[in-house]
Amino acid sequence: xALQILIQGFVLSGLYAxxxxxxxxxxxxxxxxxxxYGVYIMLGGYIYYAALQEAGLPVFASFILAILAxxxxxxxxxxxxxxxxxxxxxxxxxSTLILAVVMQALIVVIFGAAPKTMWPxxxxxxxxxxxSVTMNILLATGVSWIxxxxxxxxxxxxxxxxxxxxxxxxxxGAVISGIEPSFISMVxxxxxxxxxxxxxxxxxxxxxxxxxxxxxxxxxxxxxxxxGGIGSIVGSLIAAHIIGFVETITTTLIAAELRxxxxxxxxxxxxxxxxxxxxxxxxx
Amino acid sequence: MAGPLLEVRDLRKSFGGIHxxxxxxxxxxxGETLGLIGPNGAGKTTVFNLIMAELxxxxxEIWFRGENITRVPTHERVKRGIARTxxxxxxxxxxxxxxxxxxxxxxxxxxxxxxxxxxxxxxAEIGRSVGFSDEQIDTLPxxxxxxxxxxxxxxxxxxxxxxxxxxxxxxxxxxxxxxAHISELLVEKKRKDxxxxxxxxxxLRALAPLxxxxxxxxxxxxxxxxxxxxxxxxxxxxxxxLGQ
Amino acid sequence: xxxxxxxxxxxVWWLAFGVLMCxxxxxxxxxxxxxxxxxHFLAMFAMSWDFLSGRTGYISFGHPFLIGIGGYTTAILSFxxxxxxxxxxPAAVVATMVGGTLFFLPALRIRGTYFAxxxxxxxxxxxxxxxxxxxxxxxGTRGISGLESIVTGAVNNYYLSFGIMxxxxxxxxxxxxxxxxxxxxxxxxxEEAVRSTGHSxxxxxxxxxxxxxxxxxxxxxxxxxxxxxxAPRGMFEINFLFTILVAALLGGAExxxxxxxxxxxxxxxxxxxxxxxxxMERYLLYGGIALVxxxxxxxxxxSLIADAGRKMQEWRR
Numbered sequence: 001x002a003l004q005i006l007i008q009g010f011v012l013s014g015l016y017a018x019x020x021x022x023x024x025x026x027x028x029x030x031x032x033x034x035x036x037y038g039v040y041i042m043l044g045g046y047i048y049y050a051a052l053q054e055a056g057l058p059v060f061a062s063f064i065l066a067i068l069a070x071x072x073x074x075x076x077x078x079x080x081x082x083x084x085x086x087x088x089x090x091x092x093x094x095s096t097l098i099l100a101v102v103m104q105a106l107i108v109v110i111f112g113a114a115p116k117t118m119w120p121x122x123x124x125x126x127x128x129x130x131x132s133v134t135m136n137i138l139l140a141t142g143v144s145w146i147x148x149x150x151x152x153x154x155x156x157x158x159x160x161x162x163x164x165x166x167x168x169x170x171x172x173g174a175v176i177s178g179i180e181p182s183f184i185s186m187v188x189x190x191x192x193x194x195x196x197x198x199x200x201x202x203x204x205x206x207x208x209x210x211x212x213x214x215x216x217x218x219x220x221x222x223x224x225x226x227x228g229g230i231g232s233i234v235g236s237l238i239a240a241h242i243i244g245f246v247e248t249i250t251t252t253l254i255a256a257e258l259r260x261x262x263x264x265x266x267x268x269x270x271x272x273x274x275x276x277x278x279x280x281x282x283x284x
Numbered sequence: 285m286a287g288p289l290l291e292v293r294d295l296r297k298s299f300g301g302i303h304x305x306x307x308x309x310x311x312x313x314x315g316e317t318l319g320l321i322g323p324n325g326a327g328k329t330t331v332f333n334l335i336m337a338e339l340x341x342x343x344x345e346i347w348f349r350g351e352n353i354t355r356v357p358t359h360e361r362v363k364r365g366i367a368r369t370x371x372x373x374x375x376x377x378x379x380x381x382x383x384x385x386x387x388x389x390x391x392x393x394x395x396x397x398x399x400x401x402x403x404x405x406x407x408a409e410i411g412r413s414v415g416f417s418d419e420q421i422d423t424l425p426x427x428x429x430x431x432x433x434x435x436x437x438x439x440x441x442x443x444x445x446x447x448x449x450x451x452x453x454x455x456x457x458x459x460x461x462x463x464a465h466i467s468e469l470l471v472e473k474k475r476k477d478x479x480x481x482x483x484x485x486x487x488l489r490a491l492a493p494l495x496x497x498x499x500x501x502x503x504x505x506x507x508x509x510x511x512x513x514x515x516x517x518x519x520x521x522x523x524x525x526l527g528q
Numbered sequence: 529x530x531x532x533x534x535x536x537x538x539x540v541w542w543l544a545f546g547v548l549m550c551x552x553x554x555x556x557x558x559x560x561x562x563x564x565x566x567x568h569f570l571a572m573f574a575m576s577w578d579f580l581s582g583r584t585g586y587i588s589f590g591h592p593f594l595i596g597i598g599g600y601t602t603a604i605l606s607f608x609x610x611x612x613x614x615x616x617x618p619a620a621v622v623a624t625m626v627g628g629t630l631f632f633l634p635a636l637r638i639r640g641t642y643f644a645x646x647x648x649x650x651x652x653x654x655x656x657x658x659x660x661x662x663x664x665x666x667x668g669t670r671g672i673s674g675l676e677s678i679v680t681g682a683v684n685n686y687y688l689s690f691g692i693m694x695x696x697x698x699x700x701x702x703x704x705x706x707x708x709x710x711x712x713x714x715x716x717x718x719e720e721a722v723r724s725t726g727h728s729x730x731x732x733x734x735x736x737x738x739x740x741x742x743x744x745x746x747x748x749x750x751x752x753x754x755x756x757x758x759a760p761r762g763m764f765e766i767n768f769l770f771t772i773l774v775a776a777l778l779g780g781a782e783x784x785x786x787x788x789x790x791x792x793x794x795x796x797x798x799x800x801x802x803x804x805x806x807x808m809e810r811y812l813l814y815g816g817i818a819l820v821x822x823x824x825x826x827x828x829x830x831s832l833i834a835d836a837g838r839k840m841q842e843w844r845r
Contacts, residue, residue, distance in 0.1 A: 033641050084823050089641050090587055094773065095822055097589070101770040102815035108808035211808075215766060219652060222645050257660035264649040264656075271638055271646055336724060362726035376717040379710070387714045388725040390707045394735055397708035401532065444726045 004131050005248050011133060013244025014141030016220050017148060017237050019203060022074075022195030023221035024228070024236045025151075029168045029188045032089045036077055036096040037221055038214030039103040040070045040196025045204030045213065046111060047197070049118055059121065066197045074193020078186060100214060107211045115210035121201065140202035147195065152233050164188060219260070223267050242266070287350055289314040289480050290335070290366070290448055295344035297330055297504075304330045306504040307344070312448070317474070317481045319491050319512065322501035323525055328484045329371060331501075332450045335482075336368050337361055348448075359392060365447035369454060371484075373433035375425035382407045382421040384436055388443030414439045414469060431462030438469065448480045455487040463490050470494060488516070500524065535705060542698055549690055558682035565682070565754065567795035568689035572696055572747030574775040574787035579700055580740035582776065582783075583709070584733060585716030586635050590647030591772055593654050594741050596763045597627040598748030600658070603672045603758045604665055613678060613753065621745035628741025635733055639719070648769075655764035671759025678753050685754060692750060693788070696743055701784040703739070712736055767811070774818040 023037045047069040051062035081099060085091040120136035155161035166174040167184045175181060203217055220243065228239030243263055250262040288311030297305040305327045312318045320328050333339040335346060337358040345354045348364055356364070376384050385407045390397055411421045414435045425433060434454055441449055451470075455463050467490060473479050485491045491498075491512070498515045500508040502524035508515050515521055553561060573595060581587045601623040605616035634646045658666045666672070679688055703709055711732055714722045723729050752758045762768065771794065779790025794814060801810045 033645070081819070081823060090585070090644070091822075093641050093644055094587065094777070095819060097766075098770065098774065098815055098819050098822065101767060102812055102819065104767075105808040105811035105815060109812060113808070219649075222648075226642070226645065255660065258656070260656045261653055264653040267649045268634070268646055271634060271642060338720065338724070357728070358723040359726050359728045362724060367726075368724060370721075374718050374721040376714045376721065378717060379714065383710055386707060386710055387722065387727075390711055390725075390727065392727055392731070394708065394731065397711060398703065398706045400707065402707055402710075440721075440725055 001252070003129060005245075005252055007128075007131055007133060008252070009241070009245040009248040011137050011141050012248055013241040014144040015137065015199075015202060015206065016224065016244050017240035018140065018144035018195070019199045019217045020221040020224035020236055020240055021144075021148060021151065021233075022192035022199070023218075024225055024233075025188050025195070026192050027225050028232075029164060030082070030086070030185055032082060032086070032092040033222070033225070034077065034082070034096050034192070035093055035218060036099040036103065037192070037196055038216075038218035039100050040073060040193050041200035041203055041217045042103070042107060042209075042211075042214040043069050043073055044197030044200025045118065045209050046107060048201045049116060049204070049209055050111075053119065063198075063201065066201055067194045070193035070195075070197025070200070071190045072193070074189040074191075074196070075186060077193075078189035082189075083182070083185070100218075104211045104214065111209075111211075113211060115208045117208050118205045120205045136202075136205055140206065143198065143202065147198065148233060148237060155233075160187065216260070219263065223263050226267050227270050288312055289316075289349060290482075291347040292331075292335070293345045293347070295331070295334060295346065296342045297327075297334055297339060298342050304504050305334065305341075308501070308504070308506055309344075310499055310506065310509070312480060312482060314447070314480055315474075315478055316497065317483065317495050319495035319498040320482055320484045320501065321486075321488065321491070321498060321515075322507075325503075326501040326524075327504040328501055329452055330504075332368055332452055332482075332484065335361075335366065335450060362444055362446070363392065365445075366450070367441040367444050367446035367448070368450035369434065369437040369441060369452055371453040371456065373425075373430075373437050375428075375433060375436055377425055380422050380424060381411060381416060381428075381436055381439070384425070385410050385439050385443050388440040410439050410443050413442060413473075415465060429462075430457040431459065431465065434458065434462075434466060435469070438466075438473075442473070445477075446479070448482070451481060451483045451485075453484055453486065455485055455490045463487070467494060488512075535702075538701075539698075542694075542701070546694055549694070550687070553683050553686055561682040561686040563795055563799045564792075565685050565689045567792045568686075568693040569747055569751045569754070570771065570775050570795060571693050571788045571791035572743060573772045574779070574791050575693075575696060575700055575784060576740045576743035576747065577772050578776045578784065578787045579704070579743065580736050582787075583704065583712040583716060584736050586639060586733070586736075587644040588631070588647045588740075589644045589769060590631065590649075590651040591744060592764050592768045593647065593651040594624050594627055594631065594744035595748035595751070596651075596654060596658075596758075596760075598624040598745035599752040599758045599763065600666065601745075602749040603675055603752050606676055606753075607672050607674070608665060613676060617746075617749045617753075620749040621742055624745025624748065625738055625741045628737045628744075629734075631741070632734055632737040635737070636730065651764050651769070655760050658760040658764070667759070669760060671757060671761075671763075673757035673759075675753055675756045675758070677756060678750070689750070689754065692746065696746070697784060697788055700739070700743070704784060708732075708735070770811075770815070774814065777822055778818055 019041065022040065023034065026032065026034045026037070044066040048062045048066040051057045051065045052059060057065070077096065077099065081095050082092050085095060120134060122135050122139055124135040125132050126135060126138060155165045163174070163179045164184055164187065166179055167181050171181055199217070204213065207213065223243050224236050224239045227242055228235040243266060246262050246266055247259060250258050291311040293309050295305055295308045296303070308331065320331065322328055330339065334341050337356065341354065345352055347353065348361070348366065353361055353364065376387060382404065386402050389403070389406065408418060408421055416435060416439070420432070425436060428436065454466055458466065470481065471494070474481065483491060483494065495512055498509060498512050499506050500515055500518070500521045507520050507524055508518045573591060576594070577588060577591050598620040601620035602613070602616040605611040605619055606613055631647060631650060635643055638646065659669050679685055711722065711727055715729055715732060719729055775790035775794050776787045777790070778793060779788065780786030797814060798810055801813065805813065
């Protein structure tokens with residue numbers, strides 16, 4: 001039992017960290033909550049599905065297409081919506097929520113309302129001490145660690161990454177030192193879209209494709225931001241693990257139906273006790 | 285009345301490891317005007333925030349009219365007669381000058397708030413008393429100059445009829461004429477309503493004629509006090525302001 | 529209470545609106561009336577949202593939580609325990625206000641974007657819980673159907689729903705015109721400054737939450753008895769929240785009349801599009817409209833009309 005919780009917890013937490021990373025980035029750099037973030041995840045899943053299972057493209061090409069779709073949509077959200085409302089985080093929140101519902105409708109119009117099953121990215125099951133884990137979810141966890149590691153290296157060691165980090169810490173200071181914040185914003189939104197799409201492919205293989213699938217990842221992302229505080233990468237990684245493990249423990253030990261409830265209660269609890277998050281820091 | 289109007293005893297406030305106010309004690313008598321000066325970051329605005337209960341002190345006590353108000357919330361302190369202005373004026377941006385004053389005049393009683401209509405005449409009267417023309421009563425804060433915004437804050441404070449008024453950088457961002465107007469207004473209000481002031485200001489020239497006594501703060505503590513002339517001659521003060 | 533001239537003039541407009549809507553059943557068929565009944569309920573929900581979020585700036589993403597508490601309370605009491613409606617509906621309103629207090633607690637500590645998210649979390653929790661906790665009472669995923677109706681027929685239901693909506697509208701509208709309304713708006717603009725003018729913002733906020741919850745409770749309770757059923761899906765859903773938000777924002781928040789207009793506009797639009805766009809395309813269209821309008825004109829349709837009216841007057845002169 002304990003081993004099962006440990007393995008499941010790690011795997012789930014890895015997936016959650018991957019889901020949340022794009023959302024956290026936006027919050028950390030722009031101080032806005034992008035409620036259309038779940039749409040990037042949904043879009044990633046659907047585009048991958050359409051390319052692979054309907055158009056018959058190879059896995060790699062389908063992946064690239066999904067990422068491109070995420071990048072495009074992330075940029076569009078920023079340019080058409082967020083940039084116009086940037087000084088007002090509440091307006092951004094309301095308008096991105098409306099955008100999400102609009103996109104949900106668009107997905108139904110294009111792909112129909114019936115849920116679709118996705119093939120796993122890789123097949124096979126790993127058995128260990130009577131516990132079985134699919135290779136697909138293990139790959140998702142691996143990708144999650146690679147993405148987070150890559151991102152950490154990116155913000156530490158590249159010029160662009162350091163500029164992003166500078167803007168996330170102090171926008172005005174960054175402007176003074178010659179960084180163009182609107183360009184940095186565009187880069188972050190594009191990256192957020194890409195991360196969302198990657199997470200979406202794995203999330204969809206983990207559950208299924210349907211037009212409501214954007215809600216759950218969004219809630220997980222929000223929870224990670226709230227529990228972890230203002231977007232430090234390590235903070236969100238830890239937060240993802242807290243959420244993943246709390247959920248695994250609740251579902252295995254108490255009741256499987258309480259899956260979402262534990263996360264919600266965690267959000268409310270943290271917000272009431274420590275509104276700045278457990279590791280409240282204001283940098284990426 | 286015996287004893288000071290407001291008394292601060294060993295007031296302390298730290299943010300994490302930074303001691304913004306450390307063991308500050310002073311009193312201000314009814315009808316007195318006290319100047320609070322010091323370099324940037326000395327903790328003057330923090331003191332105001334503490335007196336208004338906008339921050340919780342780390343230690344120490346605040347007494348008003350012989351009552352320990354350290355645990356009394358902001359709005360109750362206002363009702364007891366303390367009010368403040370802000371360094372950056374904080375008008376209700378989408379409301380006319382008159383409506384801004386109305387918020388100040390409103391009683392803290394839901395039933396009265398609903399049943400008692402607005403008293404436009406009284407609003408205009410308060411507006412006039414701080415120097416607004418009748419047309420200006422209907423304008424929005426976004427159309428006002430800095431001097432008028434400071435007046436608006438004064439008006440909102442007058443509306444709550446305080447005994448003690450905390451003025452945070454009232455002269456900042458004003459032209460010489462506006463400074464003269466605000467100074468006149470302060471003197472006149474004091475003469476008419478017997479107000480007590482604590483004034484934080486960097487503009488020592490504007491401050492000098494108004495204050496009875498000055499406290500100099502540096503790094504969260506009082507380093508000197510006395511009349512304006514005594515204080516500016518003080519060596520410690522010069523050091524705090526100018527460095528070595 | 530003193531009523532100034534301007535208020536009297538607007539009250540005449542309200543009266544005209546009331547008379548017009550009361551005469552409407554003489555001219556239109558039951559199909560149209562049924563559409564308008566939905567508009568009335570949506571208007572109640574949108575007004576409830578507007579009174580809280582439009583006024584105080586505490587954006588609620590969890591109004592379905594409040595509406596659902598009202599709906600479920602009366603549904604369970606009347607259907608499971610045979611409690612008469614004249615008792616179960618007031619009980620539902622009280623229950624919603626208790627729920628509103630729960631809603632209110634986070635508002636003591638957090639505001640802005642985080643507050644909205646907590647309310648969203650409240651809604652999601654209730655969605656999950658109604659499915660699994662005591663399904664024998666709540667009906668689980670399938671919910672409860674076959675609820676008692678209060679009146680029958682389109683005309684009666686039209687008058688009932690309009691009457692409630694109209695009464696709520698006038699009361700809320702009068703409330704926001706008082707000094708209390710001014711103080712609530714001031715909270716949206718600068719809560720700290722409101723405190724430093726001697727108000728207990730806690731008391732003011734609690735009042736706004738209670739009024740909003742009561743309106744949601746009334747709306748939710750009458751709504752479930754009109755449609756005859758309640759289920760977690762459709763109730764605690766982002767699409768429902770979306771419809772409420774869009775109605776309030778389309779019409780123009782902070783006005784009371786705005787949300788009513790938004791609700792009429794949205795329901796009628798939705799209905800007339802049904803033959804052309806039977807499915808989700810409608811959401812696509814009106815979500816798109818709402819989005820463009822929100823970005824270009826945050827004050828909503830009402831402000832467009834008010835501006836047009838002002839221009840007309842200037843032009844006449």
